[in-house]
Amino acid sequence: DGGITQSPKYLFRKEGQNVTLSCEQNLNHDAMYWYRQDPGQGLRLIYYSQIVNDFQKGDIAEGYSVSREKKESFPLTVTSAQKNPTAFYLCASSTHDGVSNQPQHFGDGTRLSIL
């Protein structure tokens, strides 16, 4: 079945450690996104990529990094510079036809906590 797979479902980070969240899609979508969800805050955009080997910062990119080496993969690294990483992270993808904005498809999310 086509969809977005995020792993792991739960992740724990130690102080000073970088961790990487995986996001893979088999929908052949060009655009991929990472959001952070905190209680009462809605979804806030961290990074997005509209094409392979290109990505843009969102509203809260500090302390995070991404790569887009393959169309189907968009991993997010939470670096030690992110001092408050505890949150629910959602990956999404959509077609990108350059004219209109298509709905996003979301993964099941990764819940990151600090040890």
Added chain:
Amino acid sequence: AQKVTQAQTEISVVEKEDVTLDCVYETRDTTYYLFWYKQPPSGELVFLIRRNSFDEQNEISGRYSWNFQKSTSSFNFTITASQVVDSAVYFCALSDRPGGSYIPTFGRGTSLIVHP
């Protein structure tokens, strides 16, 4: 300033009641898109509807209906005869292109609790 405002943080109803979730947006673009998503306890957001700024027709899909009014910059969502399975967090989103690319901005969500 928030681009998408969902003023209702939490709504609690009893099964079979009708409920309306409010969404007010702000944009300077003449072309934009509005969305509603549902987030059940499992966490994955599920797409419900997309509307573009040139289509003000209201839409009905089963027990769901949407009222888009450009005059008040609102895109409200009504569930008729609510059911326990409707319990979820609902997000309204706006996609405009101030920097040249359509990037969605989400509201803070409304948590709907439907009691049996």
